[in-house]
Amino acid sequence: MKQTIVKNPRIGEQYYEIEHDSGLKVLCYPMERFQSAYALFGTRYGSIDRIFRDDPVKGFKTVPDGIAHYLEHKLFESEEGDAFGLFAKYGASANAFTSFDRTAYLFSCTEHFGDCLRALLNFVQSPYFTEENVEKERGIIGQEIRMYDDDPSWQVFFRLLGALYHTHPVKIDIAGTVDSIAKITPELLYDCYRSFYSLDQMALAIAGRFSVEEALSIVDELCLPKPPHFLEREVVKEPSSIVSAYASRSLDVALPLFQIGWKEPPCEGVDGLKAETEIMLLLSCMFGEGSKFYNDLRDDGLITAGLDLDAMWGRGYFLSMVGGESKDPKEVARRVAAQIARQKETGVEEADFQRVRRLLYGRAVLSFSRVSDVANSLLTSSFCDTGLFDRLEIIAAVTREDLIRRLKTSFLPERMALSAIYPKGKS
Amino acid sequence: MSQKPEFVPITSSVSFYALQDDKFKSNRISIHFVLPLREETVSAYALVPMILSKGYRECPDFLSLSRKLESLYGGWIDAAIKKYGDLQILTLSAGGMDNTFALTGEDITGELCDMLCNAVFDPVLDENGYFPETTFRLEQQNLLDAIASMINDKRFYSVHRTVQEMYRGNAVGLNEYGTEEAVRALTPEKVTEAYRRMLAEAKVMIQFCGCGAPAPVREKMAARFADFRQAGSVAAAPLPDIDGREAQRITERLEVAQSKLVLGLRITPDYREKHTALRLMTMILGGTPSSLLFKQVREKQSLCYYCAARYYPSLGMITIDSGVEHEKAARAEAAILEQLSNMQKGRFTDREFEEARLAAINSYRTLGDALSSIDEYYWGRIMEGEIRTPEDMIALLSGVTRDDVIEAANQVTVDTVFLLTGQEGSK
Numbered sequence: 001m002k003q004t005i006v007k008n009p010r011i012g013e014q015y016y017e018i019e020h021d022s023g024l025k026v027l028c029y030p031m032e033r034f035q036s037a038y039a040l041f042g043t044r045y046g047s048i049d050r051i052f053r054d055d056p057v058k059g060f061k062t063v064p065d066g067i068a069h070y071l072e073h074k075l076f077e078s079e080e081g082d083a084f085g086l087f088a089k090y091g092a093s094a095n096a097f098t099s100f101d102r103t104a105y106l107f108s109c110t111e112h113f114g115d116c117l118r119a120l121l122n123f124v125q126s127p128y129f130t131e132e133n134v135e136k137e138r139g140i141i142g143q144e145i146r147m148y149d150d151d152p153s154w155q156v157f158f159r160l161l162g163a164l165y166h167t168h169p170v171k172i173d174i175a176g177t178v179d180s181i182a183k184i185t186p187e188l189l190y191d192c193y194r195s196f197y198s199l200d201q202m203a204l205a206i207a208g209r210f211s212v213e214e215a216l217s218i219v220d221e222l223c224l225p226k227p228p229h230f231l232e233r234e235v236v237k238e239p240s241s242i243v244s245a246y247a248s249r250s251l252d253v254a255l256p257l258f259q260i261g262w263k264e265p266p267c268e269g270v271d272g273l274k275a276e277t278e279i280m281l282l283l284s285c286m287f288g289e290g291s292k293f294y295n296d297l298r299d300d301g302l303i304t305a306g307l308d309l310d311a312m313w314g315r316g317y318f319l320s321m322v323g324g325e326s327k328d329p330k331e332v333a334r335r336v337a338a339q340i341a342r343q344k345e346t347g348v349e350e351a352d353f354q355r356v357r358r359l360l361y362g363r364a365v366l367s368f369s370r371v372s373d374v375a376n377s378l379l380t381s382s383f384c385d386t387g388l389f390d391r392l393e394i395i396a397a398v399t400r401e402d403l404i405r406r407l408k409t410s411f412l413p414e415r416m417a418l419s420a421i422y423p424k425g426k427s
Numbered sequence: 428m429s430q431k432p433e434f435v436p437i438t439s440s441v442s443f444y445a446l447q448d449d450k451f452k453s454n455r456i457s458i459h460f461v462l463p464l465r466e467e468t469v470s471a472y473a474l475v476p477m478i479l480s481k482g483y484r485e486c487p488d489f490l491s492l493s494r495k496l497e498s499l500y501g502g503w504i505d506a507a508i509k510k511y512g513d514l515q516i517l518t519l520s521a522g523g524m525d526n527t528f529a530l531t532g533e534d535i536t537g538e539l540c541d542m543l544c545n546a547v548f549d550p551v552l553d554e555n556g557y558f559p560e561t562t563f564r565l566e567q568q569n570l571l572d573a574i575a576s577m578i579n580d581k582r583f584y585s586v587h588r589t590v591q592e593m594y595r596g597n598a599v600g601l602n603e604y605g606t607e608e609a610v611r612a613l614t615p616e617k618v619t620e621a622y623r624r625m626l627a628e629a630k631v632m633i634q635f636c637g638c639g640a641p642a643p644v645r646e647k648m649a650a651r652f653a654d655f656r657q658a659g660s661v662a663a664a665p666l667p668d669i670d671g672r673e674a675q676r677i678t679e680r681l682e683v684a685q686s687k688l689v690l691g692l693r694i695t696p697d698y699r700e701k702h703t704a705l706r707l708m709t710m711i712l713g714g715t716p717s718s719l720l721f722k723q724v725r726e727k728q729s730l731c732y733y734c735a736a737r738y739y740p741s742l743g744m745i746t747i748d749s750g751v752e753h754e755k756a757a758r759a760e761a762a763i764l765e766q767l768s769n770m771q772k773g774r775f776t777d778r779e780f781e782e783a784r785l786a787a788i789n790s791y792r793t794l795g796d797a798l799s800s801i802d803e804y805y806w807g808r809i810m811e812g813e814i815r816t817p818e819d820m821i822a823l824l825s826g827v828t829r830d831d832v833i834e835a836a837n838q839v840t841v842d843t844v845f846l847l848t849g850q851e852g853s854k
Binding site for chain 1: 450451452488496499500502569578581683716717721729750751782789790
């Protein structure tokens, strides 16, 4: 077992990073003045992991879309009943989520931390799938899919992904479709479980009020070293071009919703975090509430509420986004494109740079205020192969020249797409 | 454990509540103006904080305001419009990172406090003393969009419609923003007049919460609010008596993939103050994944993805809501009613009772871990008129018996069944 203490003098905080003998990465961030502890046990397995092989001499296999999410639901059920009950008896709350590239199981408690951690480590390592319990879940997940079918924000986002990506599975809905989940069987779930839930693929992130010693002794007890497990994910061949510059659909919404996105070159690790930070600074500079662009859009009645600025990345994908509600998404997109062209000409002014850097620095400091945020960031940074304090340090060290350089290679006009959801009858 | 907020009266109608906890990294200051919720004034009042939060004389437009806030490490000024029984609450708040973390020694909290006071007392007015036409138009549209966009979130919309139908014809049932027609009929003159009336008639509550020192904020507030001496008191009137009527059934049709079923339950008027028993009863019925509704309607019968109960003390009601397939709505309703009947007959186990109590205790203990939740929690207690700490609430919960819960369940009656469903013949 190798233990490192990662410190940040800037905000005076620290955490423990442990390479456990089982292959599991354990991250502990004690926050003693807080009442609760929050733990996430996660694996690098999400909706994009649909083609893989677990034997070097066999071919790749494709599993049904939505299976990582289905597996997440089913792991919550053990032979004794559902896992929620294990936590309920300690008054703790439990949950789980599946994203593009990870699945995580979590609990939050104020008492019985050790019992809760034991329950978490146990149930995630005890799959129990039967014909009957897998069948029962189909109706529940079917309704979850239907719920998202009616969610305009979800729909506008996935239409954008479909417009940007040709083959990358990031464009496929995380829960799959009613048809794809119909093909999921207990055998397939066991197959995926064996491939993606080996401890060397996983991490345990804990923040809040708890004893690091106690946590590690429970990990020693319940996470046992196993022979290495072969896993190879298919590398997706995704061209740099986009599929279409425009995608739309109609739903029962009041105002059109839009999301404008740019397909950026994929990059990972600290490079990915640096790219994300610089892109967020540029987005804030060009389209944030302190930009002239935003205020012109507002004064001209094209937007009333704020714009959502975001950057998202993972294995083989990276995109920058501007979203919101507007009576005329196409006009907003036209102006956004023009603003980018202008900004590429003029570069970034020092005053704007200093302002948006402070904005992001403030946000980064405040991201260490909540137990749940810290635990989630720990897991994210572990799966992105970055350190928890890296973002803060990147913001502190970034220069105007870095932004100008990034501006040249990002936000390319030929890689921009607009996704819009229009009210019924107005598409 | 969290301490009680310090209460300091500034004048007979202005109170200041401060909660300092140095584990946080930020501060927030809220000024609440409490006014009667009336059909004829609700929309004009709603527009007031929206206009005030967008600039003041020294920072006359949204661009200069936003730039100043971004430079203060992403500080914010926000407007919120809420209701509490038959009261309308207009809130202007500001918050941001604490001075300790500033890169160049700025007094972030002091600046934000001044900005907030300037927004309240020193708005931009035109030569006739009214809000400028352009600002008014923008915020009027913003409010219209906010009202129209309620339909985007079908779950929220359906619960909102249920409340409205339960208290139709009464102030309690009014939307805190008012109606589209009322907002369209506003003018800068009418809204400026509402602003002056707010200053003249509202009861004011100021909350400070964070790691910074409250004294400098209190001094600034005491100086700015020194002349506030409104006569009389503003307190919520008893909720209207809707007892004894037949359950009403309302169906609305939209092109949705999933139906939303909401049961609005009224509480016997004499029993409405028994908050603790009602809260615990709601938790056992549908407040956690160990609740009767979750276990029976979702897990056993696979009818839905969510089925939850929520207690609204200020509205004297409970809602049960679920997202279901169109053709299974009637089955889901029957399954929900069966669980309600089980609660009333005491058909729940000691374990279900204890687990709900532990979950409630856990959530009270966790409140103090997030600035926004502890702030929101004490806001609720201030409105109730008794400042109980989370520990006081836990003590009350500990005194609730099974019989109290059964009694609480027998004091609720289905009043309104609201169904948002697809167009006739749709799947």
